[in-house]
Amino acid sequence: MIDDRVSKIIKPAVLAAKAYHVPDSSGLIKLDAMENPYSWPEEIKIEWSQQLQQAELNRYPDASLSELRSKLTQALNLPEKTAMMFGNGSDELIQIILMALNKTSNVVMAPEPSFVMYRLLSSMMELDFVGVPLNEDFSLNLPAMLESIAKTRPAVIFIAWPNNPTGNAFEQDSLEEIINAAPGLVVIDEAYHAFAQKSMMSCLHKYPNVLLMRTLSKLGLAGLRLGMLFGASEWISELDKLRLPYNIGSLNQLSANFIVQNISLLEQQAERIRDDREKLYDRLSNIAGVEAWKSEANFILFRVSNPGADKVHKELIKQNILIKNLQGAHPLLENCLRVTVGTPEENELFLSTLNSILLSS
Ligand SMILES: Cc1ncc(COP(=O)(O)O)c(C=O)c1O
Known part of the structure; x- marks a missing residue:
């Protein structure tokens, strides 16, 4: 039974709100949350863990x-x-x-x-x-x-x-x-x-x-x-x-x-990501049925027309790739998806998978 004190005590704005949804990404190539795909060299990790002992x-x-x-x-x-x-x-x-x-x-x-x-x-x-x-x-x-x-x-x-x-x-x-x-x-x-x-x-x-x-x-x-x-x-x-x-x-x-x-380590990684973003943008914009927008961040927004964003998103997940589906987030984002720039291998896999999804629809 639902305790009616919940609706009396919690303010209506919270009751009406949808929780920020973080999708389960286990086992997936994660290109949905603008994370840097690179970790640190082993010697830096060792130095860091020594610092933590303090x-x-x-x-x-x-x-x-x-x-x-x-x-x-x-x-x-x-x-x-x-x-x-x-x-x-x-x-x-x-x-x-x-x-x-x-x-x-x-x-x-x-x-x-x-x-x-x-x-x-x-x-x-x-x-x-x-x-x-x-x-x-x-x-x-x-x-x-x-x-x-x-x-x-x-x-x-x-x-x-x-x-x-x-x-x-x-x-x-x-x-x-x-x-x-x-x-x-x-x-x-x-x-x-x-x-x-x-x-x-x-x-x-x-x-x-x-x-x-x-x-x-x-x-x-x-x-x-x-x-x-x-x-x-x-x-x-x-x-x-x-x-x-x-x-x-x-x-x-x-x-x-x-x-x-x-910090120079992270700055070098950012430089790599910027280079890969440009490559990813060029490749994405050349796929038939994709409209991509130039980006100054570590992700790219793009629109698909056929099939729509929901289907593309689902099909990518089936093939172990998680990106962000923005369908329904705002009227201007009709059929839009957002992909984070990953490693060159991840980007390549994303592009070829997207390509085959669009070709087979
Ligand atoms: C514009 C903008 N500001 C802030 C944040 C939140 O960043 P943080 O991880 O520091 O909470 C995000 C995360 O996506 C963002 O896109």
Whole structure:
């Protein structure tokens, strides 16, 4: 029997929400979640595991993450006086930003389609989410954004740059117009920075209402869960009050410190992925019945017409390949799928399998 206290106690927005679905990927070639397909050379793994032995797991972790803070300031060449905070993935940082909003300023905006967590977390927190549709070619509809900003006065605007799932990075001038028009915060989410090789970091200097978010997930440490938020200390010190004091465990801190010192390894992997992305894009666009979009991230969005995305997705799984099906996610994503750039062998297998599915339909 269903306990009716559940529906009385849990808020309607949570009851109505669909849980973020993570598909079972065991035994499959995993090209659905923008992970880096490469691991580390054996000697680096040994060095890393030696570092981990320093962890004092009987103690709470360093709540201020002081070592990581100073290592990142150097490694990322952060503008002077930039404050930073860390999240258990950037998902947690998005949640913290939304949790901080004043009850009277509860509109959250993002162009759509974009990263689903902006909408999902906003609605679970009973905030008003305004999604402004992109143009059909997935470029930013600047007039619509500006009109919507003037009308709804959003407290926060999230911009994924490059955007997920479309892979493009919106025009920088348009983003600055949005920042100028915004009555509140603009969060530039640079999750795919390593693959775009450009940043809006300089906006932190120029505009007091900008925060910049990054993650180590796409660069090669999805299992670590480390998101970073940068900006003026006026904002960061308020948001940091909502962060649970020990949200980043000791093993994660040690691992992050270690990898920041070896960041060139991940940067070389990102370079390989960028090269393979271009090859994958060329090959995909040449398959009859496929429309692919150029990407500045580590994935490619593409559309299939016959058979539709649902069928292609299912057939790929039957042949042990998991990609992301975006059918139904947004009207602009009709029959669209998203494939993460894998190793050259994985990409090759994906292309030949897709080709044979399309040929046999
Ligand atoms: C634009 C964007 N931001 C943030 C995230 C979440 O990253 P993390 O693994 O740091 O929570 C994703 C993940 O797909 C993303 O696409």
